Amino acid sequence: MIIDTNVYLSRWPFRHLEGDEPAKLVAKLRKRNVVEAWAGSFDGMLHRDLASVNIRLAQDCRTYGQGILVPFGSVNPKLPDWREDVRRCQEEHKMPGIRLHPNYHGYSLDDPLFAELLKLATARRLIVQLALCMEDVRTQPALMRVPAVDITPLAEVVKTTPDLRLELLNCTSNISVEQYRAALAAADVSAEISMVDGIAGLARLVQEIPLQRVLFGSYYPFFYFESALFKMQESGLDEASQKAICEDNARRLMGPAANATL
């Protein structure tokens, strides 16, 4: 049984993806024994009417999700009245969390608005997912090159927000292990595995950071789903560790209260 904490709905702007029809995406996830998938929207990267992005996301999760898609709304703290988007995500759409794309929205992690957003989300008991990159910078379209998020300030920022639940998505190797370790040590920060690579990369990752902070994430449909799945196999981790990554750690992050509302 797998809880996939990193899938996306809607369209990648630069390529047709095999799983970008929500019904197809859900069929694929079910075939691979995913029982719950935390879904953001590719539209959240570039659209400015994020309220409508989040409405569509919530609708698609309800319509096609067959009980497994869990919507994570997009919030851009550089847009006017962004706090209302946070409120709607929680109160109207009953989302358990939000997904951020700072490098596409033009702010750094030492921006006071980011700290304020973390505090507001935490006050509303929302999980915050922070997407660190969306594509290898070497393969991005020439007219739209977007470097990965600089997480250097993250450790200091998260320390100021007690009870924050933060998950790092798309943990690119362009960011050093030391920076990841500092962020994870500073608060309840987790990381998913979609961009962890290298021979037996997952087994090596859990020697670097606590196993309890490692979550399954496929970044499907941008990546082939099987990539994350096969990493579990290549890792040689014992059954308990695999279960922790595939299921238990995500349940802990979601928490009993939020689970009950799904």
Add this chain to the structure above:
Amino acid sequence: MLNRRTLLKSFCWSLALAQAKPWNFSGAAESGEELRIWDQHSHLGSVPGDTPEERMALLVKCMDRMGVERLILSQGYSADQHPNPAEQFRLENDRVMRAVKAFPDRAYGSVYLTPALRDFSMQELNRCMRDGPMVMIGEVEAEARCNVPEMDPIAEWAAANEVVILQHEWLKTGGNEPGESSPFDVIELARRHPKLQIVCAHTGGNWEPAIRAIRDTRNVYAGLAGSDPTSGFVEMAVRELGAERVIYGSDVGGRSFASQIAKVEGANIPESDKKLILGGNLRRLLTPMLRRKGYKV
């Protein structure tokens, strides 16, 4: 060698996961045939271990977990992108030969050379392949682009001896590094040597333009190794080139078998195409050299 059923069992940490058959090449499983995965593109670099033998032992462990039968190993494990000429190349080739010698049923060696050192490279070809155990050329990467005239004697030797070349190339947004080949350089070389069989190691990384670039040059193959497992790569390569011109490789240890095999297993293509890509095509290309050396195909 593990078959698919064994592999599936190995990943059954829960009944539910077993029922999902996460690792099941459906066509082969249905026919009862064993899928033979041969990996064209692997290195000892970024693999933990103090010696070539130790590093290779870890690779074999991971191969067993993933059902990879055999590797083509090259470049040793120096992290130097610009190896000190001659001695460093020779040392890396020696490391590869030691690793292969320790696991002769799991790997073949491929000779590391550079057109920037033409005479030395021809000597190294003779040492490692004509008189030694290696079966392929490349990954050719360092110091010079592959369209330079100094690459011609190497290409002529390869064509005359029916030896495949694995050529590093990228098509990076923002530009390649100095001396780094692009798919266009590979095409140039391939057109000068129409009997040469040459594999683009990364198909540009930016695979959409790279596949278009190599489409009409039929002695150029698309290698899948060493890039993120982005959806659509293999489907486009098969559609535009035919499955016979697409070759699986991983680029371990910097990459995993997992992320690179996933490109094939996750692709929406026929099972028969997956078999070609994961091993059939490579065995076909290597057959002349393997037979000459009396190796198993």
